[in-house]
Amino acid sequence: xxxxxxxxxxxxxxxxxxxxxxxxxxxxxxxxxxxxxxxxxxxxxxxxxxxxxxxxxxxxxxxxxxxxxxxxxxxxxxxxxxxxxxxxxxxxxxxxxxxxxxxxxxxxxx
Amino acid sequence: xxxxxxxxxxxxxxxxxxxxxxxxxxxxxxxxxxxxxxxxxxxxxxxxxxxxxxxxxxxxxxxxxxxxxxxxxxxxxxxxxxxxxxxxxxxxxxxxxxxxxxxxxxxxxxxxxxx
Numbered sequence: 001x002x003x004x005x006x007x008x009x010x011x012x013x014x015x016x017x018x019x020x021x022x023x024x025x026x027x028x029x030x031x032x033x034x035x036x037x038x039x040x041x042x043x044x045x046x047x048x049x050x051x052x053x054x055x056x057x058x059x060x061x062x063x064x065x066x067x068x069x070x071x072x073x074x075x076x077x078x079x080x081x082x083x084x085x086x087x088x089x090x091x092x093x094x095x096x097x098x099x100x101x102x103x104x105x106x107x108x109x110x
Numbered sequence: 111x112x113x114x115x116x117x118x119x120x121x122x123x124x125x126x127x128x129x130x131x132x133x134x135x136x137x138x139x140x141x142x143x144x145x146x147x148x149x150x151x152x153x154x155x156x157x158x159x160x161x162x163x164x165x166x167x168x169x170x171x172x173x174x175x176x177x178x179x180x181x182x183x184x185x186x187x188x189x190x191x192x193x194x195x196x197x198x199x200x201x202x203x204x205x206x207x208x209x210x211x212x213x214x215x216x217x218x219x220x221x222x223x224x225x
Contacts, residue, residue: 034213043114043201043216044153087153096166097143098214100153 004088009105012082018075020104022088025069030093033064035073037084038103044087047073078108112136114217116202122223123192131187131220135204142185143205143214144177148198156200159185160207192224 005023012018035047087103144156155169179185203214
């Protein structure tokens, strides 16, 4: 599985956009980029995924660079409840397991 | 609808005892996964079931760990002769199928403490 690199931690002001970067320079053409988050004492929660195009859902937007070597998860209006560990994962289309790295600790502050 | 449920939520056991952890996946999900999360190792894959296919056991750390999935639904993770290093949160996830762009839904986990 391709490896990802994320900053250890980030702070964001409540109500502002949170932009979480992820590097995946060794990603293959058939590998998806997934984002999950884990709020304290809960199981991981799926946020969004993409292959080549930018994606948006009710939770977030995913911006993938043209060369696919990096991506950014955007939470448009962060709230205190968005404080969590955010994991960027790459996984082949035929893959099953998720390989989690250390993730980014996002702290949303009032 | 109901999500993935796990029981017990907490389990404290003595070193050397056997434990069984249960996972009820979302109804209709054919794929089921076990992960564990410990302080020193982060979140790691243990085992994966897909339908009637042979499970992928590549993540099991030793032969003290085993899992079964009965009737394609409920799964039980068994740890024999528990050791202190087995202390962790054991997470179960399920998905509609495997492969492709399929999201996995996680349960709340079972916190295992081995004294």
